[in-house]
Amino acid sequence: MSTGATRPTVGAVVLTMNDRPEEFPRAMASLLAQEGIDLDVVVVGNGCTPDQVPPGVRTVTLAENAGIPEGRNIGAANVTGDCLFFFDNDAILPTADALARLAAELRDDxxxxxxQPRIADPDTGVTLRRWVPRLRASDPERPGTVTVMAEGVVMIRRSAFDTAGGxxxxxxxxxxxxxxxxRLWNHGGTGRYLPGIVxxxxxxxxxxxxxxxxLSARNRVWLARRNLPAVLVPLNLAAWVLLTLWRIRDxxxxxxxxxxxxEGLHGGHGPRAPMSWRTVARLTRAGRPPVF
Known part of the structure; x- marks a missing residue:
């Protein structure tokens, strides 16, 4: 990343299906109001031609809905910046320094x-458990190292993103x-949860x-089969099955x-690239062994 007095460069990716006519303009206005950074923004129309796009913002039109992760990959390929910021189109950045503060964390470490900033409901201020990227999620205002992410609002170092394969x-x-x-952890990186940035x-x-x-169940199988050492795959999947049987009453x-x-067991997960045992140990020390 750039250092010294150079302003951080941030490439922001926003997906749209033209189904949030009220939320999308507010999200874009808050993104374009960010200060202290050089910002490059692209809006990806996932199966549509993007509407309500502010002047000067580039767009990419996908003829079919490619899904959220692939839409974000396509967006990332169409922006420049030392940092990538992935931003849901119904989110709002309530302060103009949010991206500069996130970028400063990446610059300094x-x-x-x-x-990962803290995500909070704008009306209630509540942060849902699934938005807190750690197992112990009861205190959403506790910062620290994290091993997963809430992917809808996150900043990633561009070089790390590319090395990990997106x-x-x-x-x-x-x-x-x-x-x-x-995969970011397996390439030597870490993640940080910053609840002071909302x-x-x-x-x-x-x-x-x-x-x-x-899809949630299928992808949990794919996740394990793609990323875990062979001996941990059945342990991870057994833990998921037990939790699912306990949680889902319908x-x-x-x-x-x-x-x-x-469906996940039948294949489709793609090439295996198991994480190293060193990564397993690092994830475990950071509070989330990859069997959960």
């Missing part, structure tokens, strides 16, 4: 691969942040997506989840 595009939706975080995002339920249970949802699990 060469081992840091990604920086998002797993074929996941389409769900758990792509764990996959990328594990981003607003409505507290929506991921189960609103019709394919939530199937029979129909459980049936779909188990079908997605079987």
């Amino acid at each position: 060469p081992t840091l691969a990604y920086a 998002w797993p595009g074929h996941f389409f939706l769900f758990h792509e942040g764990i996959d990328l975080a594990w 981003v607003h995002h409505p507290a929506t339920n991921p189960a609103r997506h019709a394919a939530f249970y199937r 029979r129909a949802a459980l049936k779909v989840s188990l079908a997605g699990f079987r």
Whole structure:
């Protein structure tokens, strides 16, 4: 990254399906209002031609919905910057220095691969457990090293992102942040959760997506089979099955989840690149052994 008095350079990627006519303009206004950085922004239309795009912002139109991780990969290939910022189109940056502060963390710590702000609902101020990138999520205001990420609002060092190979595009939706975080760690990087930097995002339920249970289960299998040493794969998947049986009480949802699990076992995860045992040890010391 650039050092000294040079302003941080940030490439921001925003996806749209033209289905948030009120939220999207507010998200873009807050992004373009950021100060203290050189900002390059691209809006990727996932299966559409982007509407309501502010003047001067470039767009990429995808004829079909490529999914969130692949859409972000395409966006990343169309922006410049030492840092990449991935930004949900219904989020808001409530202060004009949020990106500069995230970029400063990456500038000041060469081992840091990604920086995660605290996500909070704009109306209630509540930070959902799934937005806190660690197992012990009861205190969302506790900073520290983290081994996963809330991928909808995160800044990643560009060189680390490229070395890790970007998002797993074929996941389409769900758990792509764990996959990328594990690979960033496997290349020697770390992640940091910075609750003092707040981003607003409505507290929506991921189960609103019709394919939530199937894709979530399938991708958990793919995640393990792609990234873990062979001996840890059955341990990780057994832990997931037990947690799923305990958490999901709706029979129909459980049936779909188990079908997605079987789909993942049948293949499609792509080439295996198991993390080293050194990475397993680093993740464990950081508070999240990769069997969970």
